[in-house]
Amino acid sequence: MRSLGERLNLLRKKLINIRCGPGAAILPAEVTRIHMDFALRLKGGHMGARKFWREYLPRLKYHNPSIPMIVNRHDQNQLPPTMTIYLRKAEAAPASSSSSSEPIAQPSSSRTNLSKAQPPTADERVVHIDMANKHSSHILEFFMAETRAVPLQPTNEEIAEMQALETLRKNAEVDRERVRLLRLEKKKEEDMLKRARAAGGMAEQEEV
Amino acid sequence: MAPIDRCLASVARLTLSQQSIRPAVPLIPRFLAPALVQSRQASVVRTKKTTKKKAVPKDFKRHNLEKREFPQYTLCDAMRVLRAVEVGQPPATIKYEIHINLKTARNGPVIKNSIRLPNPVQSDWQIAVICPEGSDIATAATAAGAVAVGEETLFEAIRQEKIDFDRLICHENSEKALNKAGLGKILGPKGLMPSKRMKTIVNDVVKSIRDSAGAADYRERQGVIRMAIGQLGHTPDQLKANIQALLKKVKSECAEISEEVSKEVHEVILSTTNGPALSLNAKLNDPESGITVESLSGVM
Numbered sequence: 001m002r003s004l005g006e007r008l009n010l011l012r013k014k015l016i017n018i019r020c021g022p023g024a025a026i027l028p029a030e031v032t033r034i035h036m037d038f039a040l041r042l043k044g045g046h047m048g049a050r051k052f053w054r055e056y057l058p059r060l061k062y063h064n065p066s067i068p069m070i071v072n073r074h075d076q077n078q079l080p081p082t083m084t085i086y087l088r089k090a091e092a093a094p095a096s097s098s099s100s101s102e103p104i105a106q107p108s109s110s111r112t113n114l115s116k117a118q119p120p121t122a123d124e125r126v127v128h129i130d131m132a133n134k135h136s137s138h139i140l141e142f143f144m145a146e147t148r149a150v151p152l153q154p155t156n157e158e159i160a161e162m163q164a165l166e167t168l169r170k171n172a173e174v175d176r177e178r179v180r181l182l183r184l185e186k187k188k189e190e191d192m193l194k195r196a197r198a199a200g201g202m203a204e205q206e207e208v
Numbered sequence: 209m210a211p212i213d214r215c216l217a218s219v220a221r222l223t224l225s226q227q228s229i230r231p232a233v234p235l236i237p238r239f240l241a242p243a244l245v246q247s248r249q250a251s252v253v254r255t256k257k258t259t260k261k262k263a264v265p266k267d268f269k270r271h272n273l274e275k276r277e278f279p280q281y282t283l284c285d286a287m288r289v290l291r292a293v294e295v296g297q298p299p300a301t302i303k304y305e306i307h308i309n310l311k312t313a314r315n316g317p318v319i320k321n322s323i324r325l326p327n328p329v330q331s332d333w334q335i336a337v338i339c340p341e342g343s344d345i346a347t348a349a350t351a352a353g354a355v356a357v358g359e360e361t362l363f364e365a366i367r368q369e370k371i372d373f374d375r376l377i378c379h380e381n382s383e384k385a386l387n388k389a390g391l392g393k394i395l396g397p398k399g400l401m402p403s404k405r406m407k408t409i410v411n412d413v414v415k416s417i418r419d420s421a422g423a424a425d426y427r428e429r430q431g432v433i434r435m436a437i438g439q440l441g442h443t444p445d446q447l448k449a450n451i452q453a454l455l456k457k458v459k460s461e462c463a464e465i466s467e468e469v470s471k472e473v474h475e476v477i478l479s480t481t482n483g484p485a486l487s488l489n490a491k492l493n494d495p496e497s498g499i500t501v502e503s504l505s506g507v508m
Contacts, residue, residue: 001430004271004278007485011279014484018292036296053296062292066503071296108441108507109296 023056025149038081045133049081052136074113081131268431280489293483299441306437309475320427339379378402443505
């Protein structure tokens with residue numbers, strides 16, 4: 001079993017990683033859902049889309065837990081990877097407060113092409129982002145511009161936490177090197193002893 | 209002229225005899241001839257290790273979480289993190305997992321049972337039934353949803369490692385046949401061997417099938433009970449119901465089992481298939497955290 005300290009440090013690293021960094025932003029209320037559509041394989045410029053999903057989407061999801069973020073993956077590389085952002089129409093804002101409580105008929109994420117992008121409902125408009133051959137950070141820029149999301153700056157505590165983890169990492173590197181050398185020395189000595197013992201053992205046999 | 213080999217043989221004998229008549233070296237006791245004794249080098253001297261191995265403690269080590277200020281989360285906080293990590297994954301394949309750390313001795317009885325969760329994690333179990341072939345029981349079991357029924361045919365399939373089921377139930381009348389077949393070697397490691405204690409040798413097969421259809425096994429290994437507790441698509445309330453049901457059962461079992469040894473729940477940890485493990489603090493939601501149960505209930 002892992003010791004408590006080890007567990008704590010691993011958890012701290014994971015939590016700070018999901019809380020801060022690029023993609024940590026609060027989406028405006030008019031964004032109702034996000035849909036991503038790309039292939040399982042990378043051929044045809046699908047890499048940026050996958051990286052966006054892997055790196056930035058967890059942070060977006062953490063800060064906007066109620067917005068559905070659907071990822072639909074398939075094996076049709078010829079189709080361009082697209083992101084669809086569903087936005088509530090400005091004039092429908094007062095009515096939408098009642099309609100938003102109703103669940104939207106939206107199939108959940110799939111890796112077998114089962115949840116294709118839905119047509120927008122009456123009070124929704126859609127924005128498409130073509131993600132083909134784009135870097136994930138590039139896609140994030142487009143995304144932020146389209147949704148007008150507010151990026152979250154890390155608080156002082158979070159900065160302190162990040163710095164603490166960074167010093168921990170650096171110290172760990174130094175310690176790892178030190179222990180490696182110690183072990184190497186120990187092993188060298190043991191090998192020497194072993195060889196000496198083998199030679200000594202033969203001498204004893206001859207004597208008998 | 210004599211053949212060469214005979215000549216060689218005589219020569220060999222000659223040398224052998226010569227060796228045997230070599231004068232023996234008079235044996236002098238070692239202590240009388242110190243000069244002959246080789247002095248041993250320091251490097252060759254083997255010192256016997258006198259340090260004894262530390263005895264393994266009787267109980268599993270369990271840290272005091274409050275004293276160490278280990279972070280513990282409400283169910284909603286934990287779900288928020290886990291849902292964020294698992295974003296974009298198909299919700300039916302990703303499972304919530306629970307780990308229950310027990311305060312318990314290393315040896316002694318372990319908890320092992322199955323539970324029917326309020327919201328089942330996996331509903332399509334493949335069940336096989338061992339019962340006399342062609343009997344009423346067999347037809348009833350097939351009707352109840354068993355994938356394989358029989359005695360000798362089933363044994364033969366198991367011997368050839370053709371196991372396409374994940375539950376095995378045995379009828380009482382076939383118990384002898386099962387013991388005779390000697391399948392413990394194959395079924396034992398898979399945890400499929402029917403036994404009275406596991407309640408898989410039963411009188412009413414149909415009822416047992418119906419009971420175990422939505423049931424999940426759990427057992428204590430190294431002082432920890434681990435099992436899948438929910439699908440990613442479950443809402444906080446569904447997950448809460450599952451966790452509560454499991455904990456209630458485990459606690460009652462802990463109370464039952466401990467005649468001499470004490471056994472109690474120490475820590476409850478929630479994680480997902482790919483996610484980090486978060487220690488739970490037995491609360492559903494903290495109003496200060498600013499997230500609602502509804503926000504975690506929708507589609508991912």
